[in-house]
Amino acid sequence: MPDAYAPHDAYIAPARRRREFWRLFPGAAIILAVYLGPIVFLGIYLTETYGRLITGALMQRMARGDTPGGMLMLLWTFLGLALGPMVAVRLLHGRAAGTLFGPSLSRALADFTRVLGPVLALNGILLPFALGSESAHPGLGFADFLSYLPFALPGILIQTGAEELVFRGYLQQQLAARFKSPLIWIGLPSALFAFGHYLPDEFGTSAWAVALWAAVFGVLAADLTARTGNLGAALGLHFANNIAALLFVGLENNLDGLALWTMSIDLADPSAVLPALAVDFAAMITSWLLARLVLRV
Numbered sequence: 001m002p003d004a005y006a007p008h009d010a011y012i013a014p015a016r017r018r019r020e021f022w023r024l025f026p027g028a029a030i031i032l033a034v035y036l037g038p039i040v041f042l043g044i045y046l047t048e049t050y051g052r053l054i055t056g057a058l059m060q061r062m063a064r065g066d067t068p069g070g071m072l073m074l075l076w077t078f079l080g081l082a083l084g085p086m087v088a089v090r091l092l093h094g095r096a097a098g099t100l101f102g103p104s105l106s107r108a109l110a111d112f113t114r115v116l117g118p119v120l121a122l123n124g125i126l127l128p129f130a131l132g133s134e135s136a137h138p139g140l141g142f143a144d145f146l147s148y149l150p151f152a153l154p155g156i157l158i159q160t161g162a163e164e165l166v167f168r169g170y171l172q173q174q175l176a177a178r179f180k181s182p183l184i185w186i187g188l189p190s191a192l193f194a195f196g197h198y199l200p201d202e203f204g205t206s207a208w209a210v211a212l213w214a215a216v217f218g219v220l221a222a223d224l225t226a227r228t229g230n231l232g233a234a235l236g237l238h239f240a241n242n243i244a245a246l247l248f249v250g251l252e253n254n255l256d257g258l259a260l261w262t263m264s265i266d267l268a269d270p271s272a273v274l275p276a277l278a279v280d281f282a283a284m285i286t287s288w289l290l291a292r293l294v295l296r297v
Contacts, residue, residue, distance in 0.1 A: 004297065007229025008176065014099040015177035023092050024174055030091065031084030031166060038080045064253065068140065068148050071246070071257030075155030081162035085170035093174070100169035102230025111228050115236030115291045122290055123244035126283060130249045131261060139250065139262040149247075152258050156246060160238040167193050167218060168225045168234050182226070190218030202254065204268030209277050216281070217241075220288040227297035237291050241284070 046055040061070035062077075086097035101108045130136060140148070167189040176185035194215035200207040221234035250256025252264045265272045 002182075005182070005226040008226040009229075010103045011225070011229040012173045012176040013103070014095045015093065015173040017095065018093040019174060019177035021178055024171070027085075027088040027092050027170065027174070030088040031081065031170070034084035034087055035078075035080040035162075039077055042077075065255035065257050066253045067257045068144070069257075071255065072148070072151055072155055074255075075152070075159045078155075078159040078162040082158055082165055084162075085165045088170060100165050100173070100231065102228075102232070104230065108230035108232035108235075111230060111232030111295060112236040112239075114294050115224075115233045116240050118290050118294050119237055119240035119287045120243060122287060123240060123248065123283070127244075127248055130263070130279075133263065135264045136249065136261050137264065139256060139259045142260070145247075145258070145260055148258055152247060153243075156242050157239055160242050161235060163193070164221070164231055164235045164238055168221050169231055172222055172225060186219055186222040186226070190215050190222060193218035202267055203273065204270075206267065206270045206273040206277075209270070209274055213277055213280060213284070217284055220284065224288070224291055224295075224297070227292070228295060233291055233295055233297075237287060241287065 043055060043059060046058060050058075058070075058073075061067055062073045063070075065071040065074045085100060089095050089100060090097060098105055171189040171192070172185050175188060179185060194211040197214035198207050198211040203210050217238075221237060224233040224237060225231060227233075246255060247258055247260065249261045249263060250259030251267065252262040254267065256262045263276070265276060267273060
């Protein structure tokens with residue numbers, strides 16, 4: 001491994017005790033069960049209480065996230081995904097859930113806060129450029145935005161934390177404990193992260209570009225995790241990115257229910273999506289470099 005990844009050794013140490021590759025498959029099953037179980041029960045409860053038509057409309061709104069209520073419901077459903085890897089490491093790998101964050105929770109929290117502030121500030125600096133576009137227009141009113149904020153911020157933290165715990169926590173640790181090459185323990189979780197963001201029904205022929213964006217983000221987050229030896233920096237980067245994407249400027253009718261402004265973009269038109277993604281790529285790389293600068297890694 002590169003010398004810069006020396007802290008990663010302590011990060012994966014707890015995973016070495018039960019590092020057999022086969023454990024990942026029941027581990028994935030546990031994570032999915034803990035994540036999807038409450039959503040299934042929610043659907044059953046709503047159907048029994050309100051009927052199929054109303055439940056179907058509610059679930060559709062939640063999937064689209066184009067209303068404040070639907071977006072909040074969507075974000076908080078990730079609580080099951082956050083708990084899933086914690087249950088999996090306890091049951092299958094005989095280690096504490098806290099080891100997913102790193103050998104020192106206080107250090108992970110410190111790295112999280114050190115990255116979060118500067119990356120949020122960077123997104124604030126870039127905000128006027130996004131609002132200068134002709135496709136940008138006001139979204140949620142400011143008073144309503146403030147009223148939802150106490151629920152939105154914890155929801156986004158749960159959503160981003162869940163993804164980091166699964167991909168840069170559970171998968172990266174267990175794969176790195178079994179395989180030495182970063183091509184495996186960075187590459188495989190990042191590929192799976194990209195697959196989860198491949199949505200051809202929403203993005204049409206641009207879906208591959210969105211998935212590529214997610215893959216690169218996964219690589220950069222994994223790199224920060226390896227350089228720092230904890231999950232804090234990656235979570236700070238992810239949290240700041242999603243605050244900007246979900247609360248500052250969202251995509252119209254696509255997870256924009258809590259956003260102050262929205263962008264009217266034809267998601268199925270590559271000529272409209274690709275330039276916006278190019279800007280996002282540049283901002284993502286800059287955010288990663290900024291995180292490394294403030295952490296000095």
